[in-house]
Amino acid sequence: MSDTILSIKDLSIQYVSREIGTCRAVNNVSLDIQKGENLGLVGETGAGKTTIALGILRLTPKPQGRVTSGTVEFWGEDLYKKSEAEMRKIRGEKISMIFQDPMTALNPIDPVGDQISEMIWLHEKITKKEAAAKAANMLEMVGIPAARYKEYPHQFSGGMKQRVVIAMALACSPELLIADEPTTALDVTIQAQVLDMMNGLKKELGTSLLLITHDLGVVAEMCDKVAIIYAGEIVEVGTTRHIFKDTRHPYTKGLFGSLPDMNSHSKRLKPIHGLMPDPANLPQGCKFAPRCEFCTERCTKQEQELTAVSPDGHLVRCWRAVEEEGGV
């Protein structure tokens, strides 16, 4: 497994506040990303996707956010054992992140070019001038004329801002790119452009990608592997083929049921009923049980572990799915 660039083991993150008590945002999540691989992390709003991403970079909001268990290993080294100074060298240079909302992710008072060159200058031993030249190149690479280097975020459209954010994240050719819903804030036309661009750049730079999204279409286009996350837990993980063609977990099935399908004649979508449980008050047993149509008594009492349902790494956290497998 020497190709494993990032290995998250048993990661749990809680938010503690006096008003709402303890929010269990991420519960015992384990994930591996291989070099050059694209892993999709799919789940509803509030499932804990962004918290996982921030947990990798050790940027969970302080003092509310607390990592209560688990390790995050980057090339086999535990990031949580590193000093703050060592962490700063990793952030941006080795692991960089594209943030969800381009409208707020850029500092409104700095020219966009400077925001990119700040990153380059921090990590590479070059003069500010050279960093600026490189930042201008990055802008060109994402399709923004270098002449706009000195312009401010408010002079750009949302799509262009997102491209600036992407240019920033890729400026130091990171080994791992975490993209937190890079296309959610964008129009569909721009979405395709941005995804294309990210794919192109990825190939050029050989970067691994952790793509956080709730858009299964984007996952199908971009990812090699997919992890479905629900209420802070991974409920199903496997190759994109496993997830799309051999869906096992009722929640994953529900996600697909919520998508309009051009080929079928059914007029109604099949949304998943109910809401995700409150992370401050998670149910005992399977977290999805209250919304699951196959829920049995055992589901409400005890939770299934992530269990392999095929020899090539398709894991599911569901009694029924695992039993079906055993029965066949």
Place this chain on the structure above:
Amino acid sequence: MWRYIAKRLLSMIPVLIGVSFIIFTLLYFTPGDPASMVLGEQASEEAKNEWREEYGLNDSFWTQYFRYIKDIVTKGDFGDSYRNGRSVTSSLIDRFPTTFLLAVCTCVVAMLVGVVLGIVAANHQNSWIDAIARVFGMIGISMPMFWFALLLIMFFAVKLQWFPVSGFYGPRYVVLPAIALGLTHAASLMRITRSSVLDCIRQDYVRTARAKGQTEGVITRHHILRNALIPIVTAAGTSFGIALGGAMIMEQIFAIPGLGRLMVDGINQRDYPIVRGAVMLLALSFSLVNLAVDMLYAYIDPRIKAQYQGASRKKQKTEAEEVQA
């Protein structure tokens, strides 16, 4: 940008005219007789009347007001003091540097203590440092300024004898009044800084900066503070404007010959030209400070700068169209 400044300067004219009218009216209707203040209560009614006639106080309200404005506009003359016949302009010019110095020192103290404490408190929200800062803020705002000044005098001037008790003959005389005034301003500045910085700390771009691997120092100084600066600059500007008007109480306590005392003496002695002049100067400096604050906004925030430029650019465009037509 220059167009914007010019526009703002022009718009001060109606403000100043308004202020002059209000202060003139107020003083006109204020009870008390300048003639008896100057000549003494025992002076004969005839002498008083003659004096009033000489200073034009027997004319109608409008005549007096327009004469006042006319003298200012045509001769730059704010009148002469009833008391000693000195021109108001030269009295103001005498007093202004003292008040200006005190105002600058006050602001420096207020900014140093208030802004630094506010940032530290915000960075350690809900810690003991924050608690101390908040208590300081509450005390600073609710404690009477004159009382605090008297405590300072008692301790540092009388007991320790580090600084002189009162008067104004050199830099050492500025220290205590500047601290007394500065700390009261610092308290409110601290509260504004704290909340403004707290707002910015949670912004996404701060997280972006961290994700870039930027150091905490630069994040606080550049990414957080520069974004938090607008309310701070506003508050500091107001503080400076108030201090420029002459801290009447402070100048009284420390016997500082500044604008504040000039004004208080003027009011006591019904020396109307002095009071009017001082108020006009105050209004002018307040307007100028406000303009400076607005200019600082543009320097801090490119979005505001774009607005200023956009406004004048739009105007240029319409003017160009008019020329074409």
